[in-house]
Amino acid sequence: MFRLDNKAAFITGAGSGIGEEIARSFAQQGANVAVADINFEAASRVAESIGDNAFPIQIDVSEEVSVKNAIADVIAKFGKLDHLVNNAGIGLVGNVEETSLEDWNRLLKVNMTGVFLCTKLAIPHLLSSGKSSIINIASVAGLVGIERRFAYSATKGAVVAITRELAIDYVTTGLRVNAICPGTVYSPFVEGYLRKNHAHELEETIAKLNARQPVGRMGRPDEIAKMAVYLASEEAEFVTGSIMTIDGGLTAR
Numbered sequence: 702m703f704r705l706d707n708k709a710a711f712i713t714g715a716g717s718g719i720g721e722e723i724a725r726s727f728a729q730q731g732a733n734v735a736v737a738d739i740n741f742e743a744a745s746r747v748a749e750s751i752g753d754n755a756f757p758i759q760i761d762v763s764e765e766v767s768v769k770n771a772i773a774d775v776i777a778k779f780g781k782l783d784h785l786v787n788n789a790g791i792g793l794v795g796n797v798e799e800t801s802l803e804d805w806n807r808l809l810k811v812n813m814t815g816v817f818l819c820t821k822l823a824i825p826h827l828l829s830s831g832k833s834s835i836i837n838i839a840s841v842a843g844l845v846g847i848e849r850r851f852a853y854s855a856t857k858g859a860v861v862a863i864t865r866e867l868a869i870d871y872v873t874t875g876l877r878v879n880a881i882c883p884g885t886v887y888s889p890f891v892e893g894y895l896r897k898n899h900a901h902e903l904e905e906t907i908a909k910l911n912a913r914q915p916v917g918r919m920g921r922p923d924e925i926a927k928m929a930v931y932l933a934s935e936e937a938e939f940v941t942g943s944i945m946t947i948d949g950g951l952t953a954r
């Protein structure tokens with residue numbers, strides 16, 4: 702079930718957290734994976750630990766030339782591309798008044814333009830594959846109000862909208878497009894947020910983050926990765942334009 706044998710996958714932001722776990726899970730299910738990250742050292746560490754069916758790529762998803770080169774590397778290495786996982790993303794804490802134009806632009810560039818560029822440049826190869834998929838990692842912040850996540854919510858809401866639009870444009874081609882909206886997942890992303898914003902009140906803040914999910918805990922990267930494997934698999938052939946929440950009940954309230 703949910704095998705990805707001989708599939709070629711390009712996973713952005715795979716040097717850490719959710720992307721790293723998606724790369725591991727895809728490889729475990731038989732895929733060849735391009736572990737792409739702005740942090741080449743992190744991508745190399747992940748690719749090396751996965752083994753022969755993984756290789757690292759340095760990419761800045763927000764720069765067109767960088768994305769072009771990365772996709773050319775994937776095609777040179779694997780000869781094809783079956784799955785794109787748009788996972789690279791950055792966060793920002795702040796309400797609208799606290800958000801500077803500079804930070805707003807930075808978030809849009811990585812979280813939205815990054816998805817645009819990787820998708821645009823990967824699509825010709827995904828279409829040649831015959832049966833292919835794009836998996837966008839959005840967030841519950843794109844679906845419901847999460848306090849002081851103004852710019853982040855804007856970008857993730859856009860990713861949800863992009864997912865549905867793409868699914869319709871390509872629905873007859875064999876290319877499926879879906880998104881996953883995680884609730885809070887304990888990853889280096891969250892660790893960095895805690896260090897930066899709550900170093901003096903770690904325990905209380907972790908308790909609050911746990912309580913945000915009605916099940917009472919944060920998610921784990923491997924729980925998101927399992928959904929990504931399913932969405933890429935043949936078993937999900939009827940699934941396109943879907944926005945999958947994995948959030949411990951957060952959006953069910």
Ligand SMILES: NC(=O)c1ccc[n+]([C@@H]2O[C@H](COP(=O)([O-])OP(=O)(O)OC[C@H]3O[C@@H](n4cnc5c(N)ncnc54)[C@H](O)[C@@H]3O)[C@@H](O)[C@H]2O)c1
Binds near residue numbers: 713717718790840890
């Ligand atoms: N952790 C959570 O609670 C959570 C919840 C919902 C959604 N998400 C989303 O999941 C995705 C992964 O998050 P994570 O928690 O694993 O974060 P993470 O910080 O652990 O990993 C993100 C990776 O993306 C890379 N990256 C950042 N900017 C990049 C760029 N311009 N080009 C290429 N790579 C870049 C980083 O180097 C890092 O390795 C993000 O899109 C995030 O918004 C995370």
